[in-house]
Amino acid sequence: MVNRGGGTVVRTGDDGLTDRLRAAFEAQGVAAEIRLTRSEDILAEFREAANAEGLDAVVAGGGDGTISCAAGQLAGTGQALGILPLGTLNHLARDAGIPAEIEAAAAVVASGHVRPIDVAEVNGRIFVNNSAIGLYPHMVRHREAQQQRLGRSKRLAMLSASLQAFRRFPKHRLTIDLGGLRAPLETPLLFVGNNRYETSLLSLGRRESLDGGELCLYAPLVRGRLHFLGLGFRSIFGLARQRDFVSLTDVEEAIVQSGRAALNVSVDGETVTLETPLRYRIRPGALRLIVPEPEAAP
Numbered sequence: 001m002v003n004r005g006g007g008t009v010v011r012t013g014d015d016g017l018t019d020r021l022r023a024a025f026e027a028q029g030v031a032a033e034i035r036l037t038r039s040e041d042i043l044a045e046f047r048e049a050a051n052a053e054g055l056d057a058v059v060a061g062g063g064d065g066t067i068s069c070a071a072g073q074l075a076g077t078g079q080a081l082g083i084l085p086l087g088t089l090n091h092l093a094r095d096a097g098i099p100a101e102i103e104a105a106a107a108v109v110a111s112g113h114v115r116p117i118d119v120a121e122v123n124g125r126i127f128v129n130n131s132a133i134g135l136y137p138h139m140v141r142h143r144e145a146q147q148q149r150l151g152r153s154k155r156l157a158m159l160s161a162s163l164q165a166f167r168r169f170p171k172h173r174l175t176i177d178l179g180g181l182r183a184p185l186e187t188p189l190l191f192v193g194n195n196r197y198e199t200s201l202l203s204l205g206r207r208e209s210l211d212g213g214e215l216c217l218y219a220p221l222v223r224g225r226l227h228f229l230g231l232g233f234r235s236i237f238g239l240a241r242q243r244d245f246v247s248l249t250d251v252e253e254a255i256v257q258s259g260r261a262a263l264n265v266s267v268d269g270e271t272v273t274l275e276t277p278l279r280y281r282i283r284p285g286a287l288r289l290i291v292p293e294p295e296a297a298p
Contacts, residue, residue, distance in 0.1 A: 001035050001037055001042065001045050001046060001049065001058065001059065001060055001061065001070070002017070002021070002034065002035065002036045002037065002061035002062060002084070002086070003037060003039055003042050003060075003061065003062035003063075003065075003066040003069075004036050004037060004038055004039065005038065005039035017036070018034055018036060020102060021034050021061070021084070021102065021106070022034055024102055024103045024106035024107075025106050025109075025110070027103070027106075028106055028107055028109075028110035029110065030106070030109070030110045032059070042062075042066060042069055043069055043073070046058065046060070046069060046070045046072075046073040046074070047073050049073070049074075049079075050073040050074050050077050050079055051077075055079065056080070056112070057079070057080040057081070057082045057109060057112070057290060058070065058074060058079055058080070058081055058082070059081075059082035059083070059084060059109055060081060060082070060083060060084065061083075061084035061086050062084075062086050062087060063086065063087025063088060063089070063090070063269075064087055064089060064090065064091050064092065064128075064129060064268050064269050065087075065268055065269055065270045066086075066087070067081075067083055067085075067087075067090075067092055067093070067128060067268075068126070068127055068128050068129070068267070068268035068269075068270075071119055071126055071128045071287050072125070072126040074287060074288075075119045075126055075283065075286040075287045076283070076286050078288065079288065080112075080114050080288045080289070080290055081287060081288065081289050081290065082108070082109035082290040083096070083098050083105065083109075083289070083290070084102060084105050084106070084109075085098060085099075085100050085105060086102075089269075091129045091205075092128045092129055092210075093105075094206070095206060095207045095210060096115075096117070096210060096289060096291045096292075097291060097292050098291065098292065099292075108290060108291065108292050109290050111290070111292070111293050112290065113290060113291060113292065113293040114288045114289065114290055114291075115210075115211075115288075115289055115290075115291045116211065116285035116286075116287070116288055116289075117210040117211050117285065117287050117289050118194060118195060118210060118211055118212070118213060118282055118283060118284050118285060118286065118287070119194065119282075119283050119286045119287050120192070120193075120194035120215060120280065120281065120282050120283065121280070121281055121283065122192070122265065122267065122274065122278050122279065122280050123274050123275070123278060123279055125267055125272065125274075126283075127194060127267045127268045128194060128268060128287070129193070129194060129268050129269075130191060130192060130193045130194060130197070130266075130268070131191075131192045131265060131266060131267050131268075131280070132189060132190065132191050132192065132265070132266045133172060133174070133189070133190040133256070133263055133264075133265055133266075133278070134170060134171070134172050134187065134188050134189040134190055135170070135188050135189045136189060136191070136266050137264045137265055137266040137271045170188060171186055171187060171188045172186070172187060172188070172190070172258065172263075173185075173186050173258070173259060174186075174187065174190060174219075174256055174257065174258055175256070175257040175258075176217065176246075176248070176254055176255070176256055176257075177254065177255040177256075177257065177277075178248070178251060178253075178254055179253065183246070185219055185221065185246055186221075187219040187220055187221060187246075188220065189219065189220060190217065190218075190219045190256065191217070191218040191219070192215055192216070192217050192254070192280055193207070193215065193216040193217075193218075194207075194210075194215070194282070195207050195209050195210055195211075195212045195213075195214060195215075195216065196208070196209065196212060196214065196216045196249055197216060197218075210289075211284065211285060213252070213282060213284040213285075214249060214250050214251060214252065214282060215248075215251040215252065215253075215254060215280055215281075215282050216247075216248065216249045216251070217246070217247070217248040217249075217251060217254060218245060218246070218247055218248075219245060219246040220245045221245055221246065251280075251282075252281065252282055253279070253280065253281040253282075254279075254280045254281075255277050255278070255279050255280075256276070256277060256278040256279075256280065257276060257277045258276045258277070258278075260276060261275065261276060262274060262275050262276060263276055263278065265278065
């Protein structure tokens with residue numbers, strides 16, 4: 001299932017994509033039914049595939065939003081998910097070691113090597129990478145508006161949206177409830193990751209584990225824009241101080257409360273409006289993902 005509107009390769013107008021995909025799977029001896037689907041229909045397609053009989057795997061082609069949509073329908077069903085990373089960043093594919101090149105990714109799918117990985121959810125909506133409140137969803141909303149209204153590339157639109165977000169620099173008063181332990185905080189950004197994210201310079205934004213069975217929560221405690229930027233640079237180089245941020249790991253469930261009835265929340269790079277409180281939880285091993293076979297020990 002390839003999302004026509006979800007992924008850099010598809011949107012750049014590769015007219016030969018279907019033929020290329022078919023040839024890639026045929027070269028691996030795999031019979032693949034290939035569907036190029038409109039973005040507005042992709043959810044229904046994945047829902048149908050999750051309940052179909054006689055399939056060895058469902059393969060999602062697109063960006064992180066498309067992969068997240070597929071995972072949301074397949075998690076807990078026992079059906080295996082394969083990935084064709086056709087997007088800009090391809091976070092889950094990268095962390096799972098799935099190659100970006102179409103033919104190589106098809107070879108991974110053909111190997112049929114399945115590994116259970118965790119998914120997370122907020123108010124019942126599944127995500128495979130991360131969710132955020134504050135600056136990031138604000139940036140995503142403005143990025144999408146610029147892409148639709150001005151036709152800008154994703155990267156250029158995100159740069160402009162980032163500048164707009166920093167000019168406004170909204171802060172939220174939140175309370176995090178961890179099974180009775182309540183922590184109030186005021187922050188411009190609350191980040192919730194499906195497993196632990198690295199913050200060092202050489203591995204920024206990556207995860208060592210996809211099956212650690214934990215949420216990680218990060219929130220900077222900053223006074224203004226310059227303080228926030230300074231903290232970002234110090235964090236990258238490992239110089240951040242504990243008093244500058246909240247860092248919570250090994251979390252299975254978290255309830256985020258706000259004085260607002262609803263919040264804009266990013267979920268795997270897409271913005272949704274959810275009623276508060278926000279209920280986050282980890283679902284260990286809920287998704288069967290097709291990944292490269294482990295290399296044999298020497």
